Amino acid sequence: MLQADAMKKAWIRSFGDPDVIELIETGTPVPKPGEVLVRATSIGMNRSDLDCRRGIYPVQPAAPCGIGHEAAGVVVEGAGDSIFKAGDRVGTLPGSSFVKLHDYGRTAEYFTTNADWLVKTPDSVSDAEAGAIWVNYLTAYGALIDVGRLQPGEVIVIAAAPGATGLAAIQFAKLAGAQVIATTRSAHKCERLLAAGADFTVNTSTEDYEARVLELTAGRGADFIFDPIGGPFVARHLDAVAQKGRVLLYGVLTYPEFCSFDPDVLINKHITLRGYNVDDPFVIDRAALAKAVEYITSGLNEDRLRLIIDSRFLLDEVVEAHRYAESDRQFGKILINP
């Protein structure tokens, strides 16, 4: 048996700043019937981890608790009737509805999960980087393809694009034949966004966002806006979007700000403002999920999609990883390698 008797795990006694996280020693979890035990090789950090640590995540476990829901690794012990066998390389599927509260806590050396919530890691992706795939790529795919139905020739604004989901969205948008306007608050990230596939960038710290989008679209506005910011940006998106355009809001970087907008703009432009998260297309519709997983797997294996890793931390550096993730310096995925 590869299974260790004890392992390290990130632990939170009360919510707050990064230094509320401590590493504890605890027993390696024992899989229940139908569950798989996985040795983590790559833990994906997501915005939800920061929100969870602060105690503001909509699906919030009670403290004390573990943290983290995205991880990939190697199967130690498969479930009896599972398709997964010891040695298989696997990653967790996202979705707060199927990541039940007790499944938080994957910032750890080992985790257990129901076999239904695991998927095989694409051959082209290393053990160390395998935690960078499913949350971001499924979120972006579901938004742009399943819910948003992005069409060839459409113009999409990808807001706060240097995040891992924004970068995945750029890749899907280009594969769909759309034109991409990527936004960021950092001048030095503009060039990297162009290198990552964006056709245009808008630095919202120094440029007039709405005016620039209208200029880039000959006054028409963007067909689609994919936004994790919320707050005052919602009203700005309504100004920047085209007649009959759609705005997909998938995050609230401006938490706890509310969004305020002029209803006449929404009405007269026939705008669709849609709330979205990865649960949306993929929790009930397993066929849609399977199709997305296959698209992403083959895209990574055949080099149409390309993981962009910002940085990797050790599990011992988990506090530093959280602090870094809040610094707004990242471009791509932050991983923890146990």
Add this chain to the structure above:
Amino acid sequence: MLQADAMKKAWIRSFGDPDVIELIETGTPVPKPGEVLVRATSIGMNRSDLDCRRGIYPVQPAAPCGIGHEAAGVVVEGAGDSIFKAGDRVGTLPGSSFVKLHDYGRTAEYFTTNADWLVKTPDSVSDAEAGAIWVNYLTAYGALIDVGRLQPGEVIVIAAAPGATGLAAIQFAKLAGAQVIATTRSAHKCERLLAAGADFTVNTSTEDYEARVLELTAGRGADFIFDPIGGPFVARHLDAVAQKGRVLLYGVLTYPEFCSFDPDVLINKHITLRGYNVDDPFVIDRAALAKAVEYITSGLNEDRLRLIIDSRFLLDEVVEAHRYAESDRQFGKILINP
């Protein structure tokens, strides 16, 4: 020739309260090529008339100007190649995009319009009531059927239901097999809403709207909310709507209030908030328009649909008609009969 040389017409020199409207004598309009001259028998009053008179309508003519865009009557002089002949009973089609600014001014004894923007009055509808059809029924049909795709068994909230569009929406919703929750601020209108086809009513002056909708739907929320109010009601609708529900905003009775909402609610319930007006499905898609006109015409002729007229004023009483329309006492359509 039936054409008179002079006619009475409502006129506004500067925007404001109802008494800014005066009746002037002016020449009967002369149809341009492709236009039809119509003697008005029934002028439909709409919220847009009040907003236009106040100078706050999004498609606002400059003063001095006429007022009103919905009217029905009898063709005096058809266009050369038009399908309309003298004596035909016709009504105007709505839509601010095809009712160009110079076509305001139909609160008058005669009007001209392009033949493309006219439709035959259903046989079952009298000359006096023919102004009560197209704005309200096309608005409701387009919202519920074309854009909203209301399904049998769904629960729809029709907000501010005693308006003529709300009452038309109740009729379409019942024909579509939906359950209707109608809202009003007036206790005495609740009974009339039930008589008009609503399954349930909520008096938003005295009842907790969100709690009542959740109670009526066993905690699930409404599938669809059709709202002309806006302002603070948008956030309340997000609380009252079901997971994956849709909220169609088609008016701003709370003008100039903005709408403010909690983005987490929109995201976690995957809500679609859609701005809508009658231009939306029907300006470009003439096939959809023709289908809606046929559905409404046969519905009225075969008694599946039923015009609900609140009151009728003479053209001389136009100021009084505007004042009454702002009193929030109406239940159904207000007409002016020249």
